[in-house]
Amino acid sequence: xxxxxxxxxxxxxxxxxxxxxxxxxxxxxxxxxxxxxxxxxxxxxxxxxxxxxxxxxxxxxxxxxxxxxxxxxxxxxxxxxxxxxxxxxxxxxxxxxxxxxxxxxxxxxxxxxxxxxxxxxxxxxxxxxxxxxxxxxxxxxxxxxxxxxxxxxxxxxxxxxxxxxxxxxxxxxxxxxxxxxxxxxxxxxxxxxxxxxxxxxxxxxxxxxxxxxxxxxxxxxxxxxxxxxxxxxxxxxxxxxxxxxxxxxxxxxxxxxxxxxxxxxxxxx
Amino acid sequence: xxxxxxxxxxxxxxxxxxxxxxxxxxxxxxxxxxxxxxxxxxxxxxxxxxxxxxxxxxxxxxxxxxxxxxxxxxxxxxxxxxxxxxxxxxxxxxxxxxxxxxxxxxxxxxxxxxxxxxxxxxxxxxxxxxxxxxxxxxxxxxxxxxxxxxxxxxxxxxxxxxxxxxxxxxxxxxxxxxxxxxx
Numbered sequence: 001x002x003x004x005x006x007x008x009x010x011x012x013x014x015x016x017x018x019x020x021x022x023x024x025x026x027x028x029x030x031x032x033x034x035x036x037x038x039x040x041x042x043x044x045x046x047x048x049x050x051x052x053x054x055x056x057x058x059x060x061x062x063x064x065x066x067x068x069x070x071x072x073x074x075x076x077x078x079x080x081x082x083x084x085x086x087x088x089x090x091x092x093x094x095x096x097x098x099x100x101x102x103x104x105x106x107x108x109x110x111x112x113x114x115x116x117x118x119x120x121x122x123x124x125x126x127x128x129x130x131x132x133x134x135x136x137x138x139x140x141x142x143x144x145x146x147x148x149x150x151x152x153x154x155x156x157x158x159x160x161x162x163x164x165x166x167x168x169x170x171x172x173x174x175x176x177x178x179x180x181x182x183x184x185x186x187x188x189x190x191x192x193x194x195x196x197x198x199x200x201x202x203x204x205x206x207x208x209x210x211x212x213x214x215x216x217x218x219x220x221x222x223x224x225x226x227x228x229x230x231x232x233x234x235x236x237x238x239x240x241x242x243x244x245x246x247x248x249x250x251x252x253x254x255x256x257x258x259x260x261x262x263x264x265x266x267x268x269x
Numbered sequence: 270x271x272x273x274x275x276x277x278x279x280x281x282x283x284x285x286x287x288x289x290x291x292x293x294x295x296x297x298x299x300x301x302x303x304x305x306x307x308x309x310x311x312x313x314x315x316x317x318x319x320x321x322x323x324x325x326x327x328x329x330x331x332x333x334x335x336x337x338x339x340x341x342x343x344x345x346x347x348x349x350x351x352x353x354x355x356x357x358x359x360x361x362x363x364x365x366x367x368x369x370x371x372x373x374x375x376x377x378x379x380x381x382x383x384x385x386x387x388x389x390x391x392x393x394x395x396x397x398x399x400x401x402x403x404x405x406x407x408x409x410x411x412x413x414x415x416x417x418x419x420x421x422x423x424x425x426x427x428x429x430x431x432x433x434x435x436x437x438x439x440x441x442x443x444x445x446x447x448x449x450x451x452x
Contacts, residue, residue: 009319009322009323009349009353010349010350013323013326013345013349014346016327016342017342017343017345017346019342020341020342020345021341021342021343021388028340028341031341032334032335033335035331035335035341036335036336038283038332039290039336042287042291045291117291118287118290118291118336119290119296120302120336120337120338121289121290121293121302121333121336121337122333122337122338122339122385122396123301123302123397123402123409124386124389124396124398124402125337125338125339125396125397126397127337127338129336164338166338169397170338170397171395171397172338192397193397193400193401194397194399194401194402194405195300195301195404195405196401258296258297
């Protein structure tokens, strides 16, 4: 059934796998980026395919639908102008008050728009690839947001022209978060179930935490990677775990992780 | 399996991984992305020797892990184990039968990701794992079963178009020729 050559091939592959798996982290990362860079010429192809799909969708719209969409966008634009004007007033007031109290000035965010070019091929991780890299000033552990401002993850494995973004719900992306209730309870957003892409679990909440469905969840700013007050999602339900020593809340993410096309990378969190 | 055929299999592994990452259609529809590498390994194991199997497993695994958050090298061993196992029993398998291709593709599609998860847990990683994983494995197994005959058809089509057609066997046999004498 098995010849000697089978054992030799298997032995060689086991040896190779063991060597590759036990390489120093830096060497593995370089090797991974090197092999991954072979896919760079195909990134354009993926982008073009997405553009063709979007154009096809545009062509399918009728004139009536386009006019309606245009009207809605005009209204939204006016509303946003008003909101910006109000926000600018608040910002000026905030700066003046900070000066009066002697608090440190907040730096304005520097953000860069990136396109999502590839998604995780394995089912047990939650990552995407974006088309910005070291060349564009990216580094590891930069927060990544949706165009609507919801946090979706952080950068990891940054190469010259592309980066991997570890999304919320992946076991390697833990975020210190706060619930917008009276007690301002804090916990950690961690891994999620393999099937539910919209939900994450918030652990290490106080056992006395009073949580209600619909309460907002934002970043707490603890941990140093993610700035404070970035919206994450809303509480769905909560129950006590670990023999009642802590509370676990299920949080519905504000961003749809399956429909990411463009994302913002915060360059100076 | 010729050198060009082996290179074609490696190129197919490259594009398979890219397609999986660029167009995760089954993940949106069914909650799990179907893996294209196990059907490719089954085809290689039933059509070629151990060298093409090893090459396809090593390169396919490396391509997959380079785009994934898996530690590099995780996918090589399960792919190779599946390839060697199928290759060892190839004489007992009716490789041209669609049913056989579907059954072996399903088994490979189910056990290759299971092997990757086993390696990940043993190397100290914590991938997403739960009851949902069982559903994902079922989808991957079914996907592997459905795709394996397609992979066979694809390579048959390639072979038909890019290799010389075999000489047609004529029914003429020189030993059966009736030699007529002069009447």
